[in-house]
Amino acid sequence: MSDGTAGRYCVIGAGAAGLTAAKNLREHGFDVDVYELAEVVGGNWDINHPYSRVYESTHTISSPPFTQYPDFPMPDHWPDYPHHSQIGEYLRRYARHFGVYDVIQFSTRVERVEPVDGGRAWDVTVRTGDAAPRTLRYAGVVICNGHNWYPKLPSYEGEFTGQAMHSAEYKSPDVLRGKRVLVVGGGNTGCDIAVEAAQNATATFHSTRRGYWYAPKYNLGKPNDQVSDAVFMLRLPTRIVQRIFETTLKLTTGDLTRHGLPRPDHRILETHPISNSQLVYYVGHGDITPKRDVAYLDGDTVHFVDGSVEQVDLIVWATGYLMHFDFIDDRHLNWQDGRPHLYLNAFPPAYDNLFVIGLLQPDSGLFALMHWQAQVMARFLAAQRDGSPAADAFRRERDEHLEERQSGGFHYVYSTRHHLEIEHMDYMRTLDRVVKTLEAA
């Protein structure tokens, strides 16, 4: 342990979450060190970066009004669904504007995070490049290492002798050309890759466990998320909101069972929303053959649960990602039943100086939510520093509502995919209430 870091806060990761965590802590008068594994901020959005999970065609699936940080809007002339390289540029501009670059140590891996005296402070072991590891003592730690980078791979019986890859390694449609391709997974990535396969591969099969609601990216001439927010604004009962969205989809996308897609086994927004205008289009053109779940693999063939068999050259597992924190003990994050149990997905019950920012899977853009998470964190720390009664009020709120999920009344289908699922309006209203609590004193 070395001195000189007393009273400082450690932020792990300089992506969209780490940048706003550092910026908001500094805004409230705290000293911050940010450790970033890459040589750049927002490495996920830089396709050349080894930990990046974007592919050449990745665009956002939400539009700027809710996606952007509220105090740093995206430029007016950007499109409704910016390209991933623009999001990278946006994060660099944000970091430059708010002076976050001054406090980032690049090419530095966080190897270990351990509490001191039951959490009075934290010892953080970091290693820059090939240098020897150093351990520094911090007043608190903010975990911002992301949750969409550690691939989740399914296991099926039998052995596949063709080529297989997780979508994490998928970069461009070049790998699809001239092949018979099976894309497994009905998330936004799986749908994107299925569309690219339809445009490039010889044959495309798209396997999903269940039927989903496929929302188009535009609705009534506006980006779909802005239309949804107009409906959410009315604060109608959940059932009625679902009815409105389902009716809209029936009138626009139509009956999907006609194309051989399974009927959704759940109401809309009970699974993470899919925003893709092209998937149904290519299914309708016969360029994508919808498939049920995989039953087993056999040589270069795949057997599906409905008994059908297809010869396949390439399988792309678009089966998502798992949360992964290898530098801190699970118990500090209150892991139970395979996931951390945190107040607002950000605040562990046992510590007042350990936080996770951005650990959310919202039905919307994410940056605005992370901004307000970071604001709540910074205000809570400021209240502790200033001896304000608001700190106790926040602790009470945290302990009482620890298990509450801001689901907006939707009952999510059980899957690891929905461990972090929240409904953004419900979540924002909760954050608004908490900010009020912290501002009252």
Next chain:
Amino acid sequence: MTRRRTKVLRPLDWAFPPQPIERELLHVAADEPADRPPLLFVHGMNHGAWTFAEHWMPAAADQGWDCWAVSLRGHGGSDGYDGLRRWKFRDYEHDVMQAIIEMPRPPVIVGHSMGAQVVRRVLQRYVAPAAVLIAPPGGRVGLGVMTRFARRQPATFTRALAARPVQLDDSDLFGPEMDAAAARRYCDRMTPEAPLAQYEVMVRPQPVGARSPVLVLGGGEDALVSVFDMVAAARLYGTRPHVFRGMGHDLMLEPRWREPLDLILDWAERTTKR
């Protein structure tokens, strides 16, 4: 009384974001770069970014301040004249935010008159290192300005009430020391205001409090914004106004424009020093 300094929920902005627009952003670079935040000037009704380029921006740049001024939509060199009937404070706030993201670091924001009201909205979502409100039209609401306006220009006021775009008169904007020819010349460059924004200046309750330090100032001979209005606005930010005796509403265009500018620069220097 609990006063919200922060606005978390913005459903209107999420569902119906302000229309994108091409806007004028004037820049006068500091003579020699100093470790200071930039200044961003926001004009009021009828005015444009040019009103700050006349005297203040070059003078402040001479003293080492990087100066920027934005023209709100439908004003100065910005687009949006054809949408004048639609623009509201919410759109103006968006224009200022779009100017802010062009700055290399957070700016000291200086708002004049209606621009001060727009800046007050900006301060609810953006923590500037400091902010200056010049001749702010009232505390919570601009009823005092409305009464004075109605008394001085009943015909123009009636047209504003009827949602017609109106323009202030040179007798309203300048103090007794102003040269009449210059006053006329400036007024000729001004443009009518958006009708909904006119209502908002007078009757819409304005936000209260900020997490940025705030300076309030104005002219003692202001025909529209009284010292009482300035006191009311300043109180909401825990401060008191500096009043420049003998000066009118448009302090940045008056012959003694250097005095308020010096005060602003001195204060900004002291307030933002790290």
